[in-house]
Amino acid sequence: MEFTKMHGLGNDFLVFYGQQELPENVSELAIQWCNRYFGIGADGLVFILPSDKADFRMRIINSDGTEAEQCGNAIRCVSKYVFDQGYTDKERITIETLGAGVQQVVLQVEQGTVQQVRVDMGEPILDGLSVPTVLEGSPVLAQPIETAGRKFDFTAVSMGNPHCIIYVEDAPNFELDTWGPKLEVHPYFPRKINVEFATVTSRDRVEMRVWERGAGPTLACGTGACATLVSSVLNGLTDRAAWIGLKGGDLFIEWNAQDNHVYMTGPAEAVFEGSIDI
Numbered sequence: 001m002e003f004t005k006m007h008g009l010g011n012d013f014l015v016f017y018g019q020q021e022l023p024e025n026v027s028e029l030a031i032q033w034c035n036r037y038f039g040i041g042a043d044g045l046v047f048i049l050p051s052d053k054a055d056f057r058m059r060i061i062n063s064d065g066t067e068a069e070q071c072g073n074a075i076r077c078v079s080k081y082v083f084d085q086g087y088t089d090k091e092r093i094t095i096e097t098l099g100a101g102v103q104q105v106v107l108q109v110e111q112g113t114v115q116q117v118r119v120d121m122g123e124p125i126l127d128g129l130s131v132p133t134v135l136e137g138s139p140v141l142a143q144p145i146e147t148a149g150r151k152f153d154f155t156a157v158s159m160g161n162p163h164c165i166i167y168v169e170d171a172p173n174f175e176l177d178t179w180g181p182k183l184e185v186h187p188y189f190p191r192k193i194n195v196e197f198a199t200v201t202s203r204d205r206v207e208m209r210v211w212e213r214g215a216g217p218t219l220a221c222g223t224g225a226c227a228t229l230v231s232s233v234l235n236g237l238t239d240r241a242a243w244i245g246l247k248g249g250d251l252f253i254e255w256n257a258q259d260n261h262v263y264m265t266g267p268a269e270a271v272f273e274g275s276i277d278i
């Protein structure tokens with residue numbers, strides 16, 4: 001199987017094209033190949049598959065072997081891959097996802113290659129039970145949560161996958177490895193959750209660090225950036241368009257008041273190509 005190693009702001013993937021469906025042992029392969037010491041190393045595997053609803057279909061397997069419903073950085077990588085590799089010549093494409101349906105993508109092309117990708121990430125899901133959490137209410141704002149003797153307040157948002165946003169004084173230096181894994185598996189979250197720790201620095205900028213469900217700490221999370229912007233607007237902390245500063249770089253996120261959709265703009269990069277025997 002041939003693959004391309006790609007990343008969106010440091011959130012990295014092994015991207016595969018040409019299969020009709022996922023390999024039968026894909027969970028075991030993800031655990032093996034994503035290992036950064038005994039494998040190739042990645043946050044997950046991304047398969048670009050045929051779709052009867054869109055131009056392409058995307059499936060994402062996390063480094064722990066579980067499947068992710070959606071990933072903003074992965075969809076930008078997929079979009080760049082299919083154009084740069086010549087599998088489409090359209091600068092507007094559609095990609096089918098497991099958790100967020102068919103998404104519209106606009107490619108910003110310069111000198112024949114994709115430089116930036118703008119994705120319509122759809123409408124945020126704010127109903128607590130639908131995120132899902134075990135909590136009723138829409139939206140779930142400033143909800144107290146306690147783990148290992150520490151109390152936080154969180155906002156719950158789904159962007160096709162579940163997120164828990166917590167505001168702290170210094171997100172870039174927060175104890176992510178300590179509190180992320182504890183909150184990921186909290187009983188409030190029946191399907192586990194992605195955890196974002198955020199610090200608002202202005203009406204148009206938020207610094208955020210993420211603990212991703214199934215992958216742990218990553219340098220960037222596209223859906224997490226979208227969820228953080230939505231949460232910040234709901235809590236009255238930012239305008240409806242802002243830069244989200246991640247460890248791997250910045251994403252520009254807009255929550256459009258007219259159509260209620262969230263739009264994400266950012267880069268993707270191909271690092272190298274290889275092949276694996278299975």
